[in-house]
């Protein structure tokens with residue numbers, strides 16, 4: 001079955017002075033090392049963005065800045081000027097990185113960009129500065145090969161802010177009509193799954209690339225109980241805010257999940273079943289058949305990755321009382337937060353809310369504190385085929401499998417604007433690398449950097465023919 005390594009994607013899901021501005025020795029490894037050293041935790045993207053903009057200009061690319069503040073620095077670098085109004089192929093990346101938690105131990109400091117033997121260490125090396133460097137060097141190579149006057153499509157790299165904090169300072173601004181009108185994107189390629197071995201039992205050496213064509217929709221929900229009860233802990237009462245909230249939580253936790261095998265899940269399961277073969281492969285391939293129904297629950301409960309593909313999830317992330325009370329004081333309010341991830345199907349959101357309002361005590365206020373855009377899955381069109389063929393050119397023995405990505409990325413914004421969007425890290429990852437994303441010791445081997453450049457070069461070639 002699909003091993004839990006895939007599930008780690010849920011977490012994916014990727015300050016320097018004047019000495020770094022000359023790009024004196026321009027090679028991908030050095031550039032990534034320097035880019036990592038410019039600390040760009042969400043809200044502080046501009047300095048790192050300026051570094052990449054300067055590099056793109058040095059490579060002869062045309063740059064356009066869309067927004068220009070420290071916390072919202074968004075620009076593109078294109079093969080020919082946007083003024084030519086060609087439809088574009090967009091490769092997107094985000095400048096921002098997640099913070100480094102205190103007291104985590106790194107082999108090399110998180111913002112050192114240390115090159116240790118054949119590996120580049122640091123926050124953002126995979127998510128997503130590494131991808132940005134791959135995109136820039138791929139476009140540089142294409143520029144050396146292509147004849148700009150014969151182009152029918154522009155090739156455009158888009159550097160975005162704020163992906164890690166929900167895309168409001170980046171992708172959301174870009175999908176406004178006046179900017180899309182300048183970019184004219186036909187397709188978007190961004191982050192997503194990657195190349196993994198050890199995915200399928202009995203076929204540990206098969207390399208599988210997961211290309212996302214859809215993402216789960218995230219909705220963050222707050223439940224708040226406010227109850228006027230006795231304030232002193234010595235008075236017994238079953239009607240306190242905490243107890244009412246806990247009962248609601250129990251109801252949510254005890255609800256059995258619905259299994260939904262939609263068309264996109266079918267495609268993923270069919271591809272995995274084909275590779276797996278045998279009895280288990282047959283079951284995966286026919287997971288939607290009524291005859292398999294009695295087995296489904298047992299299978300998904302022993303396999304988190306599969307569960308993610310065919311169910312909505314409701315994760316209780318925080319329970320809170322107002323700060324400052326003593327142990328003998330009964331809190332009059334209590335809150336719980338749920339991170340809900342819904343299958344990408346427009347009917348799921350109203351269903352979730354209806355269900356919550358039905359099962360939860362009316363004394364609890366339900367509010368949505370954030371949600372990702374409503375985005376339909378992208379069809380597996382010619383652009384998906386180009387990405388697939390490019391991966392197979394670089395990794396001839398790999399399998400390329402469409403995937404619904406369990407986390408939300410900037411790709412969803414473009415899908416919500418009806419632009420087909422596909423997400424993949426175009427290189428081979430091992431378990432250690434996957435687990436390092438958003439955690440400590442994030443790192444990218446130099447060989448992966450080369451693989452990614454090669455895949456992007458193959459991809460961009462399709463659009464210069």
Ligand SMILES: [Zn+2]
Nearest residue numbers: 014127128191
């Ligand atoms: Zn990312």
